[in-house]
Amino acid sequence: MAFVNTPQHDEINLVRLVRRISKSVAKPDDWTPTDVEPEEQIWLRARKALQNVKFARRLIKNVEVDDFEPSPPRINYLNNIKIQLDRAETFLKEVETSSKPVSHRPAPILPTLPVPEPEPSALNSNSSVDEHGTLSLSPPPYSESTEKGPSPRIATQGLLILPDDADEISPTLITSTLPSLLPSSSTETATSTGFSRGFGATSATHLSGTQTSTAIHEQLTAQLETMAQQLKRNAIHFSNSMEKDKAVVEDAQLKLEGNYDVMQKERVRLRDHRGKSRGTTCMVVGIVLLVLLVFMLMVSVIRFS
Known part of the structure; x- marks a missing residue:
């Protein structure tokens, strides 16, 4: 096709x-x-x-x-x-x-519209006759009252922020807020409040400041000691965990090495077995073929003799 x-x-x-x-x-x-x-x-x-x-x-x-x-x-x-x-x-x-049509532009409409005439009331109020008898229009008279009006006064009440009286500040509030930095005894509190109000520094004030700094140093020392002990415990715990993990890893390594040795031995054994089985298979096939050949030979001898 x-x-x-x-x-x-x-x-x-x-x-x-x-x-x-x-x-x-x-x-x-x-x-x-x-x-x-x-x-x-x-x-x-x-x-x-x-x-x-x-x-x-x-x-x-x-x-x-x-x-x-x-x-x-x-x-x-x-x-x-x-x-x-x-x-x-x-x-x-x-x-x-x-055959293209000619476009005709329409005549403009704006020249045909009449000119608007002013109203008689506006003409009488804003017009004036000059010396030659012509009528002239004038704008309305300028007045300052229309331009300048009374400006609103800005309220100044509440704009000035005055600080609180120093007497209203309670020393106990400061003491409760910073307990570790200020003294807790009444004598030290009175001395510190007197110094803050400007009554002058005394020997008691210097003594209280020394005691306060000593207390702060002691607290910091105690906290650092606690932190050092905690770090030491963490290091000991970490080392113990590492020893346990090391023992587990070593045990797993020994097992893997043992498995590797066993697999190597099994590989050699399987290779030998495969060689022997191949020889056995060939021998079995040869025996079967030999038996068939002998059988056919015997049948032919019996048949043709």
Whole structure:
């Protein structure tokens, strides 16, 4: 069965479209304006036909792309189609140019509108007659009262923030807030409050400051000692955990080494067993073949003797 090349879809559309364009351009009398079909309709029909010509050229390009090695008759056929499209396009452009409607710009409406006249009341109030008897309009008189009004006063109450009285500050509040930095005895509290109020420094104040710093140093020393003990316990616990983990790792290493040795031995044993089993298999097959051969020989001897 011979293979037949069927025409492609673009080629079918191209043939039909070129035939339709050639048929529409064949009669120039159909493109003349009449009473039934004015120039506007002819112009629209020409533009539509030009769009068809443009689409036909696109189809020709698609067909040429599909043909890798076209034959000479094929090339002549496509060239004839291009010539027909060129003629149709030239004719349609002439028709479009000749039947193009002229755009008429409408007359402006603004000059026809009447000029608005001022109202009589506004004319009497803002008009004045000069020496020559002409009427002139003047703006209303300027008054400072309209421009400058009473500015609102800005309230200043509540803008100034005054500090609290020093007597209202309770020393017990400071003592409760910082118990580790201030003395707790009444004598030291009175001395410190007296110093803060500006009554002067005394020897008791110096003594209380020394005691306070000593207490702070003792507290810091105790805390550092506690932290050192905790760090020591953590280090001991970590070392014990490492020793336990080390024992577990060593045990696992010994087991893995033992398994490796056993697997090596089993590998050697399996290799030897495979060699022996291969020899045994060959021997069994040979014996079976020998038995069959002897059986056939005996049957032939008995049969032909």
